[in-house]
Amino acid sequence: MKVLKFGGSSVGSPEAIQQVIEIIRRSGEQGRCAVVMSAMLGTTDDLIAAGRAAEAGDDGYLEILGRIGERHLASIRDLFGNGGANAVAEFVESTIKELCDLCDGVRLTRELTPKTLDRILSFGEIVSTKIVSARLTEAGINNEWKDSRQLIRTNSNHGLASVDLADTNRRIAEYFDGSDAAIHILPGFVASDAEGHTTTLGRGGSDYTAAIVAAAADAEVLEIWTDVNGMMSADPELVRNVRQISHITYREAMELSHFGAKVIYPPTIQPVMAKGIPVLIKNTFAPDDNGTLIESEPAAEKDLIRGISSIDEIAVLNLEGSGMVGIPGFSKRLFGALSQARINVILITQSSSEHSICVAVEEASSDRAKRVVDQEFEYEIVAGRIEPLKVETGFSILALVGERMKEHTGVSGKMFTTLGQNGINIHAIAQGSSERNISAIISSRDVRKAVNTLHEEFFSDGSKQVNIYIAGVGTVGGRLIGQLGSQHDHVLDDMRLNLRVVGVANSKRYAYDEDGLEIAGYRTALEAAEPNSVEAFTDAIIANNLRNSVFVDVTASADVVEMYPKLLERSVSVIACNKVAASSAYDNYRRLKGLAREYGTNFFFETNVGAGLPVIHTLGDLLRSGDRVRRIEAVLSGTLNFVFNNYDGSRPFADVVRQAQDEGYTEPDPRLDLSGTDVARKILILAREAGHAIEMDDIDNVGFLPDACLSGSVGDFYEAMAAEEAHFRRLLDGAVSNGLKLKYIASFDNGRASVGLQSIGPDHNFANLAGKDNAVLFYTDRYPEQPLVIKGAGAGADVTAAGVFADIIRAASAN
Numbered sequence: 001m002k003v004l005k006f007g008g009s010s011v012g013s014p015e016a017i018q019q020v021i022e023i024i025r026r027s028g029e030q031g032r033c034a035v036v037m038s039a040m041l042g043t044t045d046d047l048i049a050a051g052r053a054a055e056a057g058d059d060g061y062l063e064i065l066g067r068i069g070e071r072h073l074a075s076i077r078d079l080f081g082n083g084g085a086n087a088v089a090e091f092v093e094s095t096i097k098e099l100c101d102l103c104d105g106v107r108l109t110r111e112l113t114p115k116t117l118d119r120i121l122s123f124g125e126i127v128s129t130k131i132v133s134a135r136l137t138e139a140g141i142n143n144e145w146k147d148s149r150q151l152i153r154t155n156s157n158h159g160l161a162s163v164d165l166a167d168t169n170r171r172i173a174e175y176f177d178g179s180d181a182a183i184h185i186l187p188g189f190v191a192s193d194a195e196g197h198t199t200t201l202g203r204g205g206s207d208y209t210a211a212i213v214a215a216a217a218d219a220e221v222l223e224i225w226t227d228v229n230g231m232m233s234a235d236p237e238l239v240r241n242v243r244q245i246s247h248i249t250y251r252e253a254m255e256l257s258h259f260g261a262k263v264i265y266p267p268t269i270q271p272v273m274a275k276g277i278p279v280l281i282k283n284t285f286a287p288d289d290n291g292t293l294i295e296s297e298p299a300a301e302k303d304l305i306r307g308i309s310s311i312d313e314i315a316v317l318n319l320e321g322s323g324m325v326g327i328p329g330f331s332k333r334l335f336g337a338l339s340q341a342r343i344n345v346i347l348i349t350q351s352s353s354e355h356s357i358c359v360a361v362e363e364a365s366s367d368r369a370k371r372v373v374d375q376e377f378e379y380e381i382v383a384g385r386i387e388p389l390k391v392e393t394g395f396s397i398l399a400l401v402g403e404r405m406k407e408h409t410g411v412s413g414k415m416f417t418t419l420g421q422n423g424i425n426i427h428a429i430a431q432g433s434s435e436r437n438i439s440a441i442i443s444s445r446d447v448r449k450a451v452n453t454l455h456e457e458f459f460s461d462g463s464k465q466v467n468i469y470i471a472g473v474g475t476v477g478g479r480l481i482g483q484l485g486s487q488h489d490h491v492l493d494d495m496r497l498n499l500r501v502v503g504v505a506n507s508k509r510y511a512y513d514e515d516g517l518e519i520a521g522y523r524t525a526l527e528a529a530e531p532n533s534v535e536a537f538t539d540a541i542i543a544n545n546l547r548n549s550v551f552v553d554v555t556a557s558a559d560v561v562e563m564y565p566k567l568l569e570r571s572v573s574v575i576a577c578n579k580v581a582a583s584s585a586y587d588n589y590r591r592l593k594g595l596a597r598e599y600g601t602n603f604f605f606e607t608n609v610g611a612g613l614p615v616i617h618t619l620g621d622l623l624r625s626g627d628r629v630r631r632i633e634a635v636l637s638g639t640l641n642f643v644f645n646n647y648d649g650s651r652p653f654a655d656v657v658r659q660a661q662d663e664g665y666t667e668p669d670p671r672l673d674l675s676g677t678d679v680a681r682k683i684l685i686l687a688r689e690a691g692h693a694i695e696m697d698d699i700d701n702v703g704f705l706p707d708a709c710l711s712g713s714v715g716d717f718y719e720a721m722a723a724e725e726a727h728f729r730r731l732l733d734g735a736v737s738n739g740l741k742l743k744y745i746a747s748f749d750n751g752r753a754s755v756g757l758q759s760i761g762p763d764h765n766f767a768n769l770a771g772k773d774n775a776v777l778f779y780t781d782r783y784p785e786q787p788l789v790i791k792g793a794g795a796g797a798d799v800t801a802a803g804v805f806a807d808i809i810r811a812a813s814a815n
């Protein structure tokens with residue numbers, strides 16, 4: 001015999017029921033079968049809501065029951081056509097009436113006992129099975145409906161009754177022996193106690209009914225028909241690219257379901273495992289799919305981890321106190337108290353110091369747990385030997401399951417590193433000694449991110465999703481987004497990084513799309529967005545809590561820099577093209593770097609010096625490999641190099657500056673370049689990166705701009721420069737007449753940094769530095785005479801965007 005179980009969605013609509021009829025017909029042709037069914041989708045929830053409304057004295061239950069009745073009657077009309085099923089329709093109507101009476105009683109007494117609730121709930125599966133049975137009969141498929149309450153005997157723990165297996169097995173065997181029907185239809189979930197009162201087996205309990213029937217009848221297979229193609233590597237509602245598990249052992253399935261994979265109700269596995277009956281999970285809506293086979297032999301698969309699951313609404317109970325040390329019996333009393341109060345313990349950890357025991361239970365039972373445990377230990381609490389039970393809520397349990405874990409080292413290391421890099425705090429850990437499962441308690445708000453991160457780590461083809469947020473969509477930001485779009489496939493193929501721009505912001509708005517913004521359409525999305533602040537943008541980044549998040553600052557705004565600490569504290573990498581942070585007060589620079597280290601994330605700002613040239617990382621590599629910087633000489637302003645390379649007296653100085661700005665080399669305010677401030681910031685950053693605690697004020701900056709050029713607007717600045725043309729001409733002539741060139745040079749030597757305009761001869765290292773190029777010379781212990789030279793374009797939107805791109809890749813690969 002085969003046992004088939006159909007879940008709520010499989011009988012949730014007339015179309016689904018037709019599908020079920022077809023599956024039963026085919027199974028029936030192959031041999032005898034027992035079919036266990038759930039209530040129509042949502043019915044159990046609605047029945048609970050009706051009961052609760054009545055208990056609260058609210059006559060809203062009438063409307064809920066009316067809706068339930070109408071839903072069933074509509075399905076009957078649809079399935080049977082006109083008048084084809086008067087008997088079932090009448091049964092539904094009379095049952096609804098009975099439910100109304102029951103709820104009326106509840107409303108009057110204002111008491112909904114678990115016993116009454118079970119009676120109310122039994123309606124769901126009784127009616128759904130009656131409908132299917134009648135429809136089968138109408139289709140000419142002989143079948144026998146049997147009330148499971150006469151077969152499954154339980155204790156009187158209403159709502160979550162325990163099955164008396166001996167009695168139940170006997171009843172089921174007797175029933176099958178005494179019936180010659182080929183197809184048996186049985187309601188799931190419902191049972192009865194010794195007095196014949198209706199009981200239920202817990203939410204999702206129809207799976208368990210089916211397993212009990214299968215075990216009692218020594219079925220050849222138990223088929224669980226549901227709405228997914230089988231057991232998946234993670235909950236498909238949390239993770240998009242889940243993998244279907246083709247084979248899984250009983251024990252693995254048990255662990256996964258215990259920790260939340262609701263595709264199977266946890267107690268289901270035990271009875272079939274004891275008899276070695278294979279369980280096949282199949283999709284009612286894709287019956288040809290192979291599904292998942294649960295059996296005893298570990299399947300020969302290469303995956304170390306079979307699946308990841310999670311349960312929400314968990315409370316953590318902590319029993320602590322020095323009085324516990326070395327005294328046996330404390331745990332026994334704790335668990336005894338919980339068990340007596342029928343509180344189910346989901347996970348246990350005890351530190352080896354025996355100072356504390358930590359257990360996880362459902363949030364709904366936490367108040368009760370506090371009461372009974374404090375009562376149990378009243379004496380010790382009063383005596384100060386242990387603390388009153390500490391209860392914390394808002395947690396979830398995350399579990400990684402796989403038989404093969406025990407043969408391999410490093411699984412838990414990988415699990416916790418991955419979670420840590422994403423800023424997910426682990427509250428408690430448990431690893432069963434079977435080593436089939438590692439579980440961790442984390443905050444519920446991190447569950448989606450945690451499950452996705454682990455799934456990617458253990459199941460993806462090696463690719464990693466990187467979620468990028470970009471503040472600033474000016475020239476560099478725009479180019480960067482273009483490059484991210486055009487390089488996406490190449491980076492995915494080559495580096496297994498799936499780079500997605502999920503958020504963009506300008507100073508007024510931000511746009512966000514968890515699935516990734518369309519590269520071509522981000523500006524439109526931004527225009528259509530509500531006005532918002534950069535603070536709101538960062539708050540959204542934190543609330544979205546996506547894995548491997550990277551925040552890119554391509555603004556020049558000090559307000560954006562204010563956001564860095566809270567991003568770093570949530571393990572979001574910060575990539576700054578903006579120089580404000582790294583050149584701010586030394587303490588702030590140190591603090592940001594410290595936060596990145598502390599939270600296992602990255603704070604990179606390669607483009608702060610030399611645009612896309614690899615200056616800062618090269619310096620870092622020198623230092624990490626043990627070298628020491630003695631001196632730095634550098635041309636660090638693309639703008640100034642361009643300006644002095646192009647200013648030959650043939651046109652005014654102001655025109656050359658204008659050209660540099662038009663070609664995108666200058667800062668938004670070109671005075672930052674011309675005053676030497678930008679160069680000073682860069683040498684400051686290099687000196688700091690070389691290990692020196694210096695401030696902006698420590699840098700000698702001998703300006704070449706007349707004071708008149710330094711006040712007013714950018715427009716005033718151009719006018720003032722034009723008016724001072726004679727001054728610039730004198731500077732030029734002074735150099736040229738001596739056969740020299742003007743270069744704006746930064747240097748750092750012996751702890752002192754300076755920036756200023758110099759006249760250099762044709763043999764100078766920087767004499768042939770053309771266009772907007774930058775050059776940095778590092779004189780170090782390893783490069784004492786001939787410096788390490790980094791040279792190339794030091795400004796421009798494309799190279800700067802490429803430098804930011806490289807930082808993003810570096811941050812994404814570092815994690």
Ligand code: ADP
Nearest residue numbers: 007008009226227230231232234235261262263
């Ligand atoms: P039924 O009504 O058929 O009993 P359930 O809703 O109880 O179905 O269980 C099926 C659902 O379980 C799926 O639709 C899916 O959303 C959820 N689920 C959670 N974890 C998993 C998993 N690891 N594999 C498959 N489904 C899962």
Ligand code: ASP
Nearest residue numbers: 038044189203204205206
């Ligand atoms: N109808 C019950 C529930 O929704 C049992 C089941 O569907 O398995 O919990």
Ligand code: MG
Nearest residue numbers: 007204262263
């Ligand atoms: Mg279910």
